[in-house]
Amino acid sequence: MQNFIRSLKYLWPYRVRIGAALLCCVFIATLWGGGLGLTLPGAKILISEEGLHGWAWNTLARDRLGVGIVQRSVPPRRVDGHELSKVIDVVSVSDSHQPVGPDRLSETDWIVGLSIPGPDGSEQWEWVRGDILAERLARTDEGQTVRLLVFNSNSASAQPRVVPVRMGPTELTSHLLGELAEKIPNPGIGNLPGRFPLFVGLLVVVLIITCIRAVFTFIQEYLVGTAIWRGIMDLRSRNYNVVLHLPTTFFSEKGVSDATSRFIQDTNELARGQNTLLGKTMVEPAKAVGAVVTALCASWELTLMAMVAGPPAFFLIRKMGKKMHKASRRALESWSSMLAVLNETLVGIRVVKSYTMEGAERRRFFRVNRALLKQQNRMERLDAATGPTVESLGIAAGMVAAGAAGYLVFNHRMDQAVFLTWMVALFALFDPVRKLAKVSMRFQASEAAAKRIFELQDSEQEKFV
Template sequence: MRPFARSLRYLRRRTGWIAVMVTCAVLISALWAAGLAVLLPGAKVLLSEEGLHGWVYRRAAQSKLGATLQRRSGGEQGASGLANARWLEVTAVRESSPAARSGLGPGDRLAAREDIEPTADLARCLARTPGGTKVAAWLLRPAQAPKAIELTLDEPALETRVLLWAASWTTEPASYTQRYPLLLMLLGVAAALAAARMALEVVKDFLAARLVLRTALAMRMDALRACLDLPSTTFSREGTAQAMGRFQQDIGEIAAGQMTLLGGLLSEPARALGALAVAMALSWRLTLLAVLVGPPIYLLVRRVGRFTRRSSRRSLEIWAEMMGMLKETLSASRIVKLYRAQTDRRRRFLRLGRRLLEHQSRLALAEALVRPAVELLGLGVILLVVAAAGYMLLQDGAAQDSERLIALTGCLVILFASAQRVATLANRLSRVDAAAERFEELLAAPGEEPAAPLPALPACTSSLEFRRICYRYPGGDHDVLREVSFTLRPGDTLALVGPNGAGKTTLVSLVAGLLRPTSGSIFIDAHDIERHSLRSLRRQVAMVSQDDVVFNASVADNIAMGLRGCDRGRIEQAAAAAFADEFIRLLPRGYDTVLSEGGQMLSGGQRQRLTIARAILREPRILIFDEALSQIDSESESKIQLAMERFMRGRTTLVVAHRFSTVRLASRILVLDEGRMAGLGTHEELMETCEAYRRLYQAQFIAAPESVKGSGRFARPS
């Protein structure tokens, strides 16, 4: 099953709306057929000598006699008073019909008897005479004198009864020049049918648009859920450009395809079915001849659709790359300007744009080819049908049915115009198929939680144990953590130190469940975290990273992120504990001030204090500080460290430190070097036993400001 077809499952949530739209489409088809059915009577009024009523009478006479009749006027000698008679010539006779039982055959002519009026319209007489009744008439055969006969009539067919009923609502014109009011009436009927059809199309299109908008929202919510369930390594490895492309372009393409389906692909087949029904009623043989063009159109659309699907997928991928690069350039515009990289960024954007242009041009070419190809096939078939119908009319001498040919041609033109539009829309759906495939890939990507639900982690006293933990990033060629083992008692504080790339951030990410160990186990209160849900784990863990993430929301919502209905008093207490309250109250609306994306209106230190307040509000059992003081100015650092020290009491804490001024809060220090444990102990123990720690300490002390040099615990020994 094609990806786009599978995406239609979102439409099932509104089956009532779809039922209304399908009903509208069926009614639109019926109104189209009715509107086209007016075409033949209109042509009869304007072009035919017999007129609309004469045509209805002749059709009724044919139905009751079981013969095909054509009108012939006077000029026949051999019987007194028949020179000006209105003759009906038999051109074909159906077996076992009243005409066959009366011995009539092709070439025979019939006229009204004297007891009716020899100049009366026999077709009118036959049409108005009830079925089962005998009618007297003159029979004229070549080289023979007129013969009086009686014709027994059958009951008329349903179609004939409908025509007679419709004709009874109109006044039969006495002459050709008096047909204008009848023409106006037919035009009024056509206008009323068109107005009703358009009203139904408005209802259908509005419901379709509303349904597609709801569906797009549901798809975006599912895509967001899938993105948030992906492992953290997905975006760090692949970036966010492709995911953003799926949100913006792919779902937009799918929504456009659904609108095409509900709008165009419901209306056009309905219009085509209406035209086909009328065309079959006019001449089923010629209509079947015209329908033979269907398979070539299908094969053409299918062949072009394969090409379109491939090019469309590549276009979507390049579009996502362009949007990712644009976001990257705009968010780092200060750096771009500072390093005078504007030209380089423009060139890269232009290269991507040219690649996108190439694929989009191919798509445009494919779409441009479909329309004229289908139009050419349709035109060829229409010309073939006209040629065949013209031959039949000229051979049979049935010039009075030329209006039928005109009506049939009009129906076929509408039929193939709809086929042309359907082919174009089907080709567009091939483009949508590529977007739906990419959307499905996102939904099908394995999440960080296993498919089977796991039990919740019990409320912990926060003991933490690492047992021979190894970790290797997906696609990596070596472990970034190797055989790491340690145990923390409740309330212990462990500082993680080491050179860049030693694995400190990787280790704390494992505790928070952002990464999963390649081997080994992590226990909290003797519970293996791999056997419990991540949601329950993260309820008991809070992390303040060196990335001070601030969202486009109010200050209060930023602090209480993820905590619904949190009391304002608790939010303000957490902010005060992080020394954020002092600058929040200076903002235009205080805690209700809406921050811009990334918190650009705040300084780096202020953003960092907001993230610390966010962690304090959750009152976790396990705290993680990943360079939490990296953005704090020296003036407020001591106050924040004091607040952290108070908050850390009774909680197991891991502190990633590149500056030794933050290590003083730790009861023990873990030294990592190239992913291995180089040492574990207090500052004094490590200074004596760990060469890697001594090197780090000496480098930090030499580079540290005077305030750090004077801190008693880490002062240089005299």
């Protein structure tokens, strides 16, 4: 890639344009990741019983208690004379859990209410439905001690017990989610028709994000394209000045068509490579980063599991890239040979017709044309094989991770909406990766073109007397 990197110096005068394009990529990645992240509230509104507000209260209560919780509707069951319908199920206990006393929450516990002081100072048990209890816990201040009424779900004869817990701090994202929930009208638990305005509002936000991202994409592509063609113009001017000072022996040995091909075909191939570098190679990784961040926020363990396909894919892309470099160089040489045949035939067309050499010239052109077709077919074969191979590896790894995620969902260790968001982010990640798989092929083709261009530029020139 030495020659391709060397060609980038012609873009230095237009670094302001490229810098602005790079800044646009940052905005594109942010908006892409933000759009993917909106899958989670959308799923909460559409398919989750708790809804957007219930999700916010659950998230805040989880941070306050230091345990993983889910709201669960349970079969009719009477405990101490009370009918249980919806409880807060403890599915995991983190290090941030702060029990006040020897007893603590465990993964088999249901939180069914609160223990509060009565009018006479005695302790009274208040049985509270899970959705209402989550909101009350979410609104409790940090550092305050609450006495939770807890029931062990694994024991049929167990009696409720009281577990005092000191409420901890909330994460920034949970705090922002709670602030948003406070400002949005609550349609109520299970009121699906009442959620429709929320869903429409979410769609409007997605549309606005998409339009803004489209504007930044246009600006980025325009700035990159104009900067590249200005650089190519400077490169052609530099090479033209070199050609004017080359000795005539150079054209006797290589022919005029070879130099012409380097000006036309090779510079166009180099421009495509630079456009790929500053266009797709900047935008697609930025979108991939946005998708990865969204997936990591949903589940970093599963995301890392899905990314095990990276090293094998890198090995295949590198191996195919070397073959592409060789095929591209031979194709460019075949283009030069074709231009030579065309030039000789058309310039000497009177001689060809005088000696009835049409058949010989046709066979000569056919041989050159067939050699070019052979190299082009090889390049297309390599280019066509790269994307599906990388995509298959990624999908295989993603399916393994999706299987693990499904196990967590069915065992109530992962929220369904979070699982859906993670899957959307994961498959959104595969699209940029699939496109980037062909980037190496383009770079190798551009490297071959750059090598021929700089061979011309570095040729020994006539000495000035």
